[in-house]
Amino acid sequence: MDYSLAWLSYRRLPFYEEKEYFQKLYVQGEDGITSSAVYEICRGAEEILGIRTEIVRLPVSVGNEKSEVKEGIYLFLDSNGPSGGGYRIFEEKGVIWITAAEPEGLLYGSFELIRQVQRERTLKGLELLRIPENPLRMLNHWDNLDGSIERGYSGKSFFFRDNEVLVGKRTEDYARLAASVGINGVVINNVNVTERATKLITCEYAISLKRMGEVFSKYGIRLYLSLNFAAPIELGGLATADPEAMEVREWWQAQMKETFRNIPSLGGFLVKADSEGRPGPFTYDRTQAQGANMLAEAVKPYGGIIIWRCFVYNCTQDWRDQKTDRARSAYDYFMPLDGDFHENVILQIKNGPMDFQVREPVSPLFGALSKTNQILEVQIAQEYTGQQKHVCYLIPQFKEILGFHTRCREEGDTVADIISGRCFSRRNCGMAAVANTGSDSNWTGHDLAAANWYGFGRLAFEPSLSAEDIAREWCECTFGTNAQVVHAVCKILMMSWPAYEKYTSPLGIGWMVNPNNHYGPSVDGYEYDRWGTYHRADHLGIGVERGKAGTGFAQTYLEPNASIYEEAETCPEELLLFFHYIPYTYMLKSGKTLIQHIYDSHFEGVEDVEKIIGLWEGLRELVPGEIFDRVKLRMEHQLESSLEWRDQINSYFYRKSFIADEKGRTIY
Numbered sequence: 001m002d003y004s005l006a007w008l009s010y011r012r013l014p015f016y017e018e019k020e021y022f023q024k025l026y027v028q029g030e031d032g033i034t035s036s037a038v039y040e041i042c043r044g045a046e047e048i049l050g051i052r053t054e055i056v057r058l059p060v061s062v063g064n065e066k067s068e069v070k071e072g073i074y075l076f077l078d079s080n081g082p083s084g085g086g087y088r089i090f091e092e093k094g095v096i097w098i099t100a101a102e103p104e105g106l107l108y109g110s111f112e113l114i115r116q117v118q119r120e121r122t123l124k125g126l127e128l129l130r131i132p133e134n135p136l137r138m139l140n141h142w143d144n145l146d147g148s149i150e151r152g153y154s155g156k157s158f159f160f161r162d163n164e165v166l167v168g169k170r171t172e173d174y175a176r177l178a179a180s181v182g183i184n185g186v187v188i189n190n191v192n193v194t195e196r197a198t199k200l201i202t203c204e205y206a207i208s209l210k211r212m213g214e215v216f217s218k219y220g221i222r223l224y225l226s227l228n229f230a231a232p233i234e235l236g237g238l239a240t241a242d243p244e245a246m247e248v249r250e251w252w253q254a255q256m257k258e259t260f261r262n263i264p265s266l267g268g269f270l271v272k273a274d275s276e277g278r279p280g281p282f283t284y285d286r287t288q289a290q291g292a293n294m295l296a297e298a299v300k301p302y303g304g305i306i307i308w309r310c311f312v313y314n315c316t317q318d319w320r321d322q323k324t325d326r327a328r329s330a331y332d333y334f335m336p337l338d339g340d341f342h343e344n345v346i347l348q349i350k351n352g353p354m355d356f357q358v359r360e361p362v363s364p365l366f367g368a369l370s371k372t373n374q375i376l377e378v379q380i381a382q383e384y385t386g387q388q389k390h391v392c393y394l395i396p397q398f399k400e401i402l403g404f405h406t407r408c409r410e411e412g413d414t415v416a417d418i419i420s421g422r423c424f425s426r427r428n429c430g431m432a433a434v435a436n437t438g439s440d441s442n443w444t445g446h447d448l449a450a451a452n453w454y455g456f457g458r459l460a461f462e463p464s465l466s467a468e469d470i471a472r473e474w475c476e477c478t479f480g481t482n483a484q485v486v487h488a489v490c491k492i493l494m495m496s497w498p499a500y501e502k503y504t505s506p507l508g509i510g511w512m513v514n515p516n517n518h519y520g521p522s523v524d525g526y527e528y529d530r531w532g533t534y535h536r537a538d539h540l541g542i543g544v545e546r547g548k549a550g551t552g553f554a555q556t557y558l559e560p561n562a563s564i565y566e567e568a569e570t571c572p573e574e575l576l577l578f579f580h581y582i583p584y585t586y587m588l589k590s591g592k593t594l595i596q597h598i599y600d601s602h603f604e605g606v607e608d609v610e611k612i613i614g615l616w617e618g619l620r621e622l623v624p625g626e627i628f629d630r631v632k633l634r635m636e637h638q639l640e641s642s643l644e645w646r647d648q649i650n651s652y653f654y655r656k657s658f659i660a661d662e663k664g665r666t667i668y
């Protein structure tokens with residue numbers, strides 16, 4: 001096999017006192033998902049404990065009678081048990097019960113049980129009740145049919161090669177990994193659907209996609225596709241893709257009938273429309289709701305859903321234009337449509353109003369939209385956060401986003417409350433991450449980037465887990481329970497996002513990356529470009545004025561957030577330059593001027609990378625040599641890159657401001 005199984009690469013435990021449970025596994029039901037649960041327990045027992053588990057099939061009625069119960073593990077479907085993928089695991093008198101209302105719960109419970117063993121936890125007296133908070137927990141792959149991956153940093157696609165769909169062992173292992181952390185939906189192709197990818201909905205790809213759907217289904221994962229809004233023109237030869245035109249509606253209805261017949265397990269579609277050159281309803285003077293609803297009607301007979309992205313903005317802005325604000329656009333386009341979308345439409349909203357920067361405020365759509373299904377979109381592909389060459393554990397960032405109080409009501413108003421459906425009593429909602437995987441042998445390029453994949457799934461399932469807990473879990477599953485390793489790796493992970501933020505663009509301003517590839521520093525790279533991504537630095541100060549005197553973006557938030565962001569004095573400092581133009585001499589709460597903060601944080605960021613390397617160095621004999629070397633190499637590169645960031649940013653602002661570093665350090 002030319003790839004590892006990441007956190008499912010089991011290590012044999014020489015001593016584990018509670019092996020005996022695994023001698024026998026009692027199971028009811030023979031559906032695909034329950035069979036996967038059985039397989040996972042047996043595989044874990046064999047590889048970790050060296051035990052060949054005997055499987056005992058039970059008639060559906062047995063299991064309730066506790067007197068008949070013998071030692072072992074029971075996978076037990078119980079209509080009164082936790083539903084929605086939830087499960088209960090408990091140990092009682094030598095028996096481990098995994099109970100759930102649906103097979104998905106049994107599968108998640110089985111993975112959890114194996115995780116307990118991997119982490120060398122005792123099973124005696126175990127009592128866990130877990131119910132996933134977010135109904136949809138999705139990965140979005142930006143994989144192209146030729147095998148390339150847009151913003152992919154881990155090799156080629158394992159879904160496509162040379163315009164063919166690949167279904168094989170790796171598909172299955174991918175499904176195992178994704179399901180083990182609770183993922184239940186996967187979009188396999190890029191949201192930018194062009195050329196051949198438009199045909200994924202046709203008969204041409206029916207056989208392989210049907211198989212892929214089946215492989216996924218066995219692991220409780222639904223297959224989704226991205227579609228091209230202009231398909232009626234490109235595939236159907238129509239003159240228009242106007243969502244209100246009868247021939248267009250009929251074309252989609254006929255096509256969807258065929259597509260769902262070909263791929264019965266299909267969950268629906270993800271759509272990027274009217275964004276960065278992609279076609280959409282705006283061409284025909286129709287709203288985003290008219291476009292989405294037309295597709296929703298076509299997929300409705302098959303139980304399909306339409307996930308419609310809100311990443312709609314003017315990408316041909318002039319830098320002199322100080323009024324147009326990309327940050328406002330999703331809000332301005334979608335807020336007036338609240339309540340207009342069909343029940344099987346979900347709006348997918350990027351976490352921030354710009355584009356996955358290291359620091360952004362939360363999108364103001366969260367909390368404002370109250371009559372619309374919503375998915376929060378985050379990016380674990382580290383497009384703007386070091387491209388999986390730098391270690392940057394993003395779960396702490398996601399935790400902050402989920403915990404943000406939108407103020408849409410007194411209590412239960414956080415982003416987590418909204419996207420789970422609790423806040424506005426909705427069912428079609430959840431979380432999606434732009435995936436960070438590829439055909440590299442470790443799946444994610446940087447071995448430590450796997451913590452973001454693992455962590456995203458775990459967090460989407462259980463948002464109350466802390467970033468530290470998730471780091472520890474991932475680390476113990478991946479590297480074992482050696483305290484020194486766990487301590488150092490968790491420390492590295494927890495330091496990494498703040499470190500990246502310190503040595504890149506300051507206080508929420510973002511960008512300052514090289515255009516196109518988005519890697520490495522280029523302070524003015526986007527300043528005079530058309531993408532609406534400015535820092536507005538001059539010789540007196542820096543920042544985009546987004547209060548009332550500027551673009552007014554701060555006012556899109558609900559009170560008191562709007563007032564808090566409106567004034568520089570109350571604006572959280574990590575977002576200061578996102579919301580305000582600030583003089584270099586402005587005094588921050590730390591007692592430092594803005595310019596001194598820029599210098600200091602950039603020196604600190606590099607020092608943090610040095611510390612990270614020191615921590616990793618200490619693990620030379622304690623983690624597999626191949627992984628040690630691979631990570632070390634990337635960290636050395638990260639150090640170089642962070643120095644480049646530090647020096648370019650510091651020189652730029654020194655030269656603009658003419659204010660010297662108080663500490664007299666070298667600034668070129």
Ligand code: GCW
Pocket residue numbers: 142150151191192272311355
């Ligand atoms: O920021 C941009 C990325 C594009 C991406 C787009 C999006 C898939 O640079 O590569 O396109 O976001 O989210 O649609």
